Amino acid sequence: MNTTAKTIQMLLYDGDLSGVMYIEDTSWQIGAMFSSPRQSIDDLIEKADCKRYGVYLLLSDEQVYVGQARDLERRTRQHLTDKGWWNHIILMTTKDDSFNASDIDYLESKLIEKAKDVGTAYVDNLKNGNPQKVTAFREVVLGRYLEEALFLLKLIGVYVFEPIRRKRTTPPLPEGNLSVSDFVKTALINLLAAGYVFSDGQLKLYGSVEGSKEYTHRALPILWILKEGETRDDVKKKIRQRYWKDIFSSGTQRFLMFSQWFRDGTNYGAHKDDFIRWYGTL
Structure with missing residues (x-):
C-alpha cells in the first residue's frame, strides 16, 4: 500500500x-x-x-x-x-x-x-x-x-x-415475517429490555419535530416525552391516535412511540427501512 x-x-x-x-x-x-x-x-x-x-x-x-x-x-x-x-x-x-x-x-x-x-x-x-x-x-x-x-x-x-464512537450496544433487530408495526414495537421492547438508556441529547433530538422529520417525514416527534404526571389520554387529546398505548421507560424518562409512521397499508406504506436507519443511530 x-x-x-x-x-x-x-x-x-x-x-x-x-x-x-x-x-x-x-x-x-x-x-x-x-x-x-x-x-x-x-x-x-x-x-x-x-x-x-x-x-x-x-x-x-x-x-x-x-x-x-x-x-x-x-x-x-x-x-x-x-x-x-x-x-x-x-x-x-x-x-x-x-x-x-x-x-x-x-x-x-x-x-x-x-x-x-x-x-x-x-x-x-x-x-x-x-x-x-x-x-x-x-x-x-x-x-x-x-x-x-x-x-x-x-x-x-x-x-x-x-x-464507532458510541459505547452503548443495541440488540439485533427482530427476525421473521413481522408486520412493520410489530417489527418496530418488538425492536423497541428488545432495546429497552437490554438495558439501553436514551441520553438527554437523544431524547431532545428524537422528541423534536425536526428530529422526527429526518426519519419519519412527518411533523410529529418519534418519541413523545411524557411530562411528570402526564398520561397517554392527555396526549391523545392533543394529537389523536398517533402513538401506541404502551408507555415505555428509559432511565427516569417515560415516553410514547409514534405508531402511524410504521403502520402497514397503502395510506402509510411500509417504512421499515426508515426505522432501521433510525435504529442505526442509537
Missing part, C-alpha cells in the same frame, strides 16, 4: 491537550484548526486570528452543532450567550483566509450530513444548511480539505462524526 508521510504540528498554548490548541498538517496545505474549551474562548481569540471565513463545531459529550461564519471571532462570541449546552469548540479555517462564502456553505453542509448520519447532530442543526454552490474543480479541493480535517479531529479525540 502506498502511503505518504506527513508532519503534524500542534501548539499547546496551555501545555496540555485540554487547553487552547492550534493544529496544522503538511498534507492540509492551507488548512488551520483551533481547539478550545468553552471557558477559554477569550484566550483562543487572543491567540488565534479568528476574523476569517471558516466552519466551526460546538461540542458536548454526545452532540455537535456545525456552523459557518465569515468572521469566526464574532460568531464564537455570539454562541457564548445564545447556546448554553456546549463545552468545547473547534474552528476550521485557512492560513491565508482563502475560503469564500460558497466554500464554507459546502463544508458546513457536508459536516451536517455526517453528523446526521451517525445521530450526533444537535436538534438546531437538522436543516441541511445553505445550498452547495461550488464547481466540480472546487469540490475536489474542498473534499481533500474535509478529509484531512476529519483525520485531525480523530487525532485530538473528537469522534462525533464516527459511528
